[in-house]
Amino acid sequence: MPQPATPPPPFDATPAGAGAAAAAAGASRPAVERFAARTAGMTASEIRALFAVASRPEVVSLAGGMPNLAALPLDELAAEVADLVAREGQVALQYGSAQGVPALREQICEVMALEGIRADPDDVVVTVGSQMALDLVTRIYCDPGDVVLAEGPSYVGALGSFAAYQARVVHVAMDEHGLVPDLLREALRSLAAEGITPKFLYTIPNFHNPAGVTLAVERRTEILEICASYGVAVVEDNPYGLLGFSGRTYPALRSFSRDVVYLGSFSKTFASGLRVGWALVPPAVRDRLVLAAESATLCPPSFTQMLVSRYLSAHDWRAQIKTYTEAYRERRDAMLDALATYLPEGCTWNVPDGGFYVWLTVPEGVDTKAMLPRAVTARVAYASGTGFYADGFGSRQLRLSYCYPPPERITEGVRRLAGVLEAELDVLRTFGSPARPAVGSGPQAPSPHTP
Secondary structure, three states: OOOOOOOOOOOOOOOOOOHHHHHHHHHOOOHHHOOOHHHHHOOOOHHHHHHHHHOOOOOEEOOOOOOOOOOOOHHHHHHHHHHHHHHHHHHHOOOOOOOOOHHHHHHHHHHHHOOOOOOOHHHEEEEOHHHHHHHHHHHHHOOOOOEEEEEEOOOHHHHHHHHHOOOEEEEEEEEOOEEOHHHHHHHHHHHHHOOOOOOEEEEOOOOOOOOOOOOOHHHHHHHHHHHHHOOOEEEEEOOOOOOEOOOOOOOOHHHOOOOOEEEEEOOOOOOHHHOOEEEEOOHHHHHHHHHHHHHHHOOOOHHHHHHHHHHHHHOOHHHHHHHHHHHHHHHHHHHHHHHHHHOOOOOEEOOOOEOOEEEEEOOOOOOHHHHHHHHHHOOEEOEEHHHHOOOOOOOOEEEEEOOOOOHHHHHHHHHHHHHHHHHHHHHHHHHOOOOOOOOOOOEOOOOOOOO
């Protein structure tokens, strides 16, 4: 039976009779350190903690999911920025609407139409990256102790937002075809028996971060029907949907149901530093989301929105996305070739059809979090699997990002990683139980995890 991950304690979770002692202890702290109880869940992600080390030039970083911006037409963008300031600076550098620039919201609807979504610009809320949209959605839905369903593994930034608002996470396993409907149904049935209705299902259906798998089209309506039958909302996070390597664009969950909360971003298809994302929400949600956005930032920056709008109007952004996907496909192939060439027997991995990530399972007995410092010493970095679970799982998994380094650096990074793994296995053979290889050594789907 699925068990919710243990959340940070609620504010009043002191034993009976201990309130005065707790108050006295709090009063003894400096005023600037008397934080809200919910901050106990605000911890640095394992991936962000890696950035300082992974940015060293001698380290091959396969850890962060940074887009490769080398293919952007920077000279043209520089001219666009100058013209924007010269012609529309009085508007671009001024406060704007909390919901976002109207012209950009219309263009966002055109972008989403590629995934089968028919949307009204009035239902689009522009945010400072889709991470802000996710944070705001969690804020307006979740009280402390509420349950959120999420794939296992799941995006580390989402887990951070859920923890910050003291929501409890129940993971639902995936296989090579994405979220497993029967396991979703089982999780909801078990929670219902406890009188718990999750606030929403958080899902990344396309080229999943970190697992790299894609939800089968035939499962999409089934998952929506299951959630509807239990009164559970669906939040679809889709930053990678247009970055498929086969040329196929999958229909968004939002294309099947107008009740889905859809999160999108220009970070992966244009430029992450502009921090322009959005949420497409049902009308009943929009007003609350706009109010939450106003309290967080007053309004998203008009300058970056207008720059994105100009880019969409004046440049062949579809061709730019194709250029990105060709570069990422080349890097993906380099990583898969290197994994097959260098990794020891017993390692398994998936073959992503888009996006940024390969999800790797190592032989039993190897702890990828404990191994990470030794990998950094060997001048290679990855993201250990434990950072993508709220319940302590993932110690045999790691995420490899192929999006940023050039192919030759990817090959060298995997070669270094293989050396670290071989050393770990030698230690296990000498001092512990020999690692038992997984069935087969070729590319496989992520190992299912049943909460």
